[in-house]
Amino acid sequence: MAFTLRGLKVSPNSASLEEARSRVFDFFKTACRSIPSIMEIYNLHDVVTVSQLRSTIASEIRKNAHIDNPKVIDLLLFKGMEELGNITEHAKQRHHILGQYVLGKQGLVQDSSTKDEGISPFLKSFYETNYF
Amino acid sequence: MNKVFNRRTLVVAIEVPILLLNSDRRDRKREMGLGIFTSMLLRRTIIQRSTKLLSPQSPIFNNSFVRPIVSTPELKNPEAAQADPVPDSPPLPPRSPVGGARVHFPNPEDAIEVFVDGYPVKIPKGFTVLQACEVAGVDIPRFCYHSRLSIAGNCRMCLVEVEKSPKPVASCAMPALPGMKIKTDTPMAKKAREGVMEFLLMNHPLDCPICDQGGECDLQDQSMAFGSDRGRFTEMKRSVVDKNLGPLVKTVMTRCIQCTRCVRFATEVAGVQDLGMLGRGSGEEIGTYVEKLMTSELSGNVIDICPVGALTSKPFAFKARNWELKGTESIDVMDAVGSNIRIDSRGPEVMRILPRLNEDINEEWISDKTRFCYDGLKRQRLNDPMIRGNDGRFKAVSWRDALAVVAEVMNQINPEEIVGIAGQLSDAESMMALKDLLNRMGSNNVWCEGNGMQTQADLRSGYLMNSSISGLEKADVFLLVGCQPRVEAAMVNARIRKAVRSNLAKVGYIGPPTDFNYEHQHLGTGPQTLLQIAEGRHPFCSAITNAKKPAIIVSAGLFEREDKDAIFSTVEAIAKNGNVIRPDWNGLNVLLLNAAQAAALDLGLIPESNKAIESAKFLYLMGADDVNLDKLQGDAFVVYQGHHGDNSVYRANVILPAAAFSEKEGTYENTEGFTQQTLPAVPTVGDARDDWKILRALSEVAGVKLPYDSLMDIRSRIRIVAPNLLSIDEREPATFSALIKPEFPHSMSSTPFKAAIENFYMTNSITRASKIMAQCSAQLAKK
Ligand code: SF4
Ligand code: FES
Numbered sequence: 001m002a003f004t005l006r007g008l009k010v011s012p013n014s015a016s017l018e019e020a021r022s023r024v025f026d027f028f029k030t031a032c033r034s035i036p037s038i039m040e041i042y043n044l045h046d047v048v049t050v051s052q053l054r055s056t057i058a059s060e061i062r063k064n065a066h067i068d069n070p071k072v073i074d075l076l077l078f079k080g081m082e083e084l085g086n087i088t089e090h091a092k093q094r095h096h097i098l099g100q101y102v103l104g105k106q107g108l109v110q111d112s113s114t115k116d117e118g119i120s121p122f123l124k125s126f127y128e129t130n131y132f
Numbered sequence: 133m134n135k136v137f138n139r140r141t142l143v144v145a146i147e148v149p150i151l152l153l154n155s156d157r158r159d160r161k162r163e164m165g166l167g168i169f170t171s172m173l174l175r176r177t178i179i180q181r182s183t184k185l186l187s188p189q190s191p192i193f194n195n196s197f198v199r200p201i202v203s204t205p206e207l208k209n210p211e212a213a214q215a216d217p218v219p220d221s222p223p224l225p226p227r228s229p230v231g232g233a234r235v236h237f238p239n240p241e242d243a244i245e246v247f248v249d250g251y252p253v254k255i256p257k258g259f260t261v262l263q264a265c266e267v268a269g270v271d272i273p274r275f276c277y278h279s280r281l282s283i284a285g286n287c288r289m290c291l292v293e294v295e296k297s298p299k300p301v302a303s304c305a306m307p308a309l310p311g312m313k314i315k316t317d318t319p320m321a322k323k324a325r326e327g328v329m330e331f332l333l334m335n336h337p338l339d340c341p342i343c344d345q346g347g348e349c350d351l352q353d354q355s356m357a358f359g360s361d362r363g364r365f366t367e368m369k370r371s372v373v374d375k376n377l378g379p380l381v382k383t384v385m386t387r388c389i390q391c392t393r394c395v396r397f398a399t400e401v402a403g404v405q406d407l408g409m410l411g412r413g414s415g416e417e418i419g420t421y422v423e424k425l426m427t428s429e430l431s432g433n434v435i436d437i438c439p440v441g442a443l444t445s446k447p448f449a450f451k452a453r454n455w456e457l458k459g460t461e462s463i464d465v466m467d468a469v470g471s472n473i474r475i476d477s478r479g480p481e482v483m484r485i486l487p488r489l490n491e492d493i494n495e496e497w498i499s500d501k502t503r504f505c506y507d508g509l510k511r512q513r514l515n516d517p518m519i520r521g522n523d524g525r526f527k528a529v530s531w532r533d534a535l536a537v538v539a540e541v542m543n544q545i546n547p548e549e550i551v552g553i554a555g556q557l558s559d560a561e562s563m564m565a566l567k568d569l570l571n572r573m574g575s576n577n578v579w580c581e582g583n584g585m586q587t588q589a590d591l592r593s594g595y596l597m598n599s600s601i602s603g604l605e606k607a608d609v610f611l612l613v614g615c616q617p618r619v620e621a622a623m624v625n626a627r628i629r630k631a632v633r634s635n636l637a638k639v640g641y642i643g644p645p646t647d648f649n650y651e652h653q654h655l656g657t658g659p660q661t662l663l664q665i666a667e668g669r670h671p672f673c674s675a676i677t678n679a680k681k682p683a684i685i686v687s688a689g690l691f692e693r694e695d696k697d698a699i700f701s702t703v704e705a706i707a708k709n710g711n712v713i714r715p716d717w718n719g720l721n722v723l724l725l726n727a728a729q730a731a732a733l734d735l736g737l738i739p740e741s742n743k744a745i746e747s748a749k750f751l752y753l754m755g756a757d758d759v760n761l762d763k764l765q766g767d768a769f770v771v772y773q774g775h776h777g778d779n780s781v782y783r784a785n786v787i788l789p790a791a792a793f794s795e796k797e798g799t800y801e802n803t804e805g806f807t808q809q810t811l812p813a814v815p816t817v818g819d820a821r822d823d824w825k826i827l828r829a830l831s832e833v834a835g836v837k838l839p840y841d842s843l844m845d846i847r848s849r850i851r852i853v854a855p856n857l858l859s860i861d862e863r864e865p866a867t868f869s870a871l872i873k874p875e876f877p878h879s880m881s882s883t884p885f886k887a888a889i890e891n892f893y894m895t896n897s898i899t900r901a902s903k904i905m906a907q908c909s910a911q912l913a914k915k
Pocket of ligand 2: 273275277285286290291302
């Protein structure tokens, strides 16, 4: 596959946590820079904004905030770059982006609101699906 | 290898002229045309030569290029084969009966012993050779024999060898005699089967690729197992004009092998003399003598019993292949019989419904309504929660909003004005939840469709079929009170018909004129006749008193009558005078109409007052489409929870989509008290939910949370109310029956009994949505 982001080779292991950390920031910046072209490729203008996508990227990264092993961070970083490469290469289709990054894990249910607090797990799953 | 081949061709070349001179061969030549004849001859010769030249042991024989006509060449010589009765093959171990069947000896002294393939088996006297083989665990190939039909013995597929008999015998028609030595695996038997197969295939078209039976065809399977790999008949096959048997059964009569199963089924089980055999010899055809549709409520079963693809399902034609289908063993809910069915689905779609064997309920038949209602599951479905706006139109909303609206309204209404009605297709779990929900709201106005006012639900014997469905077979006198079993419960009618045929049972009927497919006496149309019988002023009384096992069947349609208590106590008087309830026989039966009814009565879903609907301000309909809402006040708030947009939806304010019986797990109790469960075969449609889940969710939103989160929890709740609903696949008979009605009532009105079901094909929301059922009622329903 012809990557435009050619620089995404397997880079040498980070020597320290510090180095891994700075690489993560670099990755975040690269990702953020490619957001406009991603919006263009997948025609996302009327479903999502740049800032929303940016916060999605940030939250995907924050999911792994608890990891402190540089080797693991390197691995996750590599996977992230691969994903970013796939996206900018148009190796995905619009519904992949929508499903994974625009709607997120909430699925299609948009009306989750504060009134859901205090309801039983049964009711919560009832609103989502018949199969639980 | 090459050398061998050359030698053989050489031999052929030499032999052909010699054989052509042979005189009897020349006779056949005249009939067959030269080309066919020579090619046959050539092949013949090759075999003869090759068997002669190359002994079977020689390795060259095994690799021979030319395959013989008969797949087992050593069978070509029956004498030789018989002289050598396979002593060397190790004896097969004794087997257990086919299908795990158990043999019932009505009279132990009458047991006889026969030998099947060398093993002794004990069978009762009167068994046929085929049945003896089945007991010995040998499955004999067959086409015309069917264990529930009379014996025809015309396909000859079941030939076996019996020692000392010169010819193979048709085992299905031959009674087993003591000491008979039956051989099912000898060259003679095999050759006989091969021959029969060849004749059957002579006129059977080779259209398996476009035949709906392909993959579940007896002819296909048995020709693979027992047939030869080629036939000698090269003439044109015959063709037969297709018959029109109505909207359900498709016919491709060229495929028929004249086994006459369908004819025997129609006359013996279905009780219609529509089908018959016309012509003889190779001109034999199955058909209705004059152009006529098959008008039986059991006609779909000929599709199952036809061993080939001559009779197939019209709605299913070319829709799917049977190997793509997923079968789910479930229960039918079209009537109160609870027939066992298999729902065949492909992906999210129900493709067809087939019967499942249950000797106690439906044997192996199902009614046409059960079999063909499935297309109703794909039409008119409710798939989103909806609220009726101010303009009178429904608007799809989320579950959250719908439940919030319902809960809000429900909380503002006086408890006495809240009414809940369960529909005729409801399962026990959701009825339990409905009752609990309404009770928690402070109302006890909850009942199930069809259970009229103040129905007596304390004694189970008062609303069950106490003699059990299979028990009806033993009865010798029937008194049907307002009950038209043919449309109310076709499978029960089949049992009564069986009793009429085998015990010559007498049937007396009180009710509006209707159709019966057996001998019956129409005693009268209304309660007057009933009173006459109760007072002993009617000739039919003596029939009841003299009967060994009299059965009275009262239709649940009478539950709706004002004077039902009077009627039931009159019936009980008849039962008492006729000694219908004895220690070993309870012949006082109620035939329920709906799948939900028995469970509803067990759970105590009975209306408290006659005025409930008129005074209701909040009506919760759980699939109830057959309640009369005319008297409902204009400002009453109606919630319809159900799977079909049927009658009640027109009046509903909120719609909550629910799952149909093919999509949920639910407990149903049939009219004889047999508890069974449906299993989900396909996923729910759209945003629909299971019934009990909706009620449970609503209860939480309304602030009266029901204490169950799973089916298991509901069932433990049911255990407190009606523990019999938890013993799945068991019939829980009424523990004790007493006649509790006041002695002799005189308050019976003289209105004649009404038919409980107007149109057999359209009784509930699923069938009303079905196109096939609509066609049936247009073309077949008795006018
Ligand atoms: S139609 Fe089918 S069941 Fe009827 S005789 Fe022909 S093969 Fe047998
Ligand atoms: S099965 Fe015995 S003759 Fe047909």
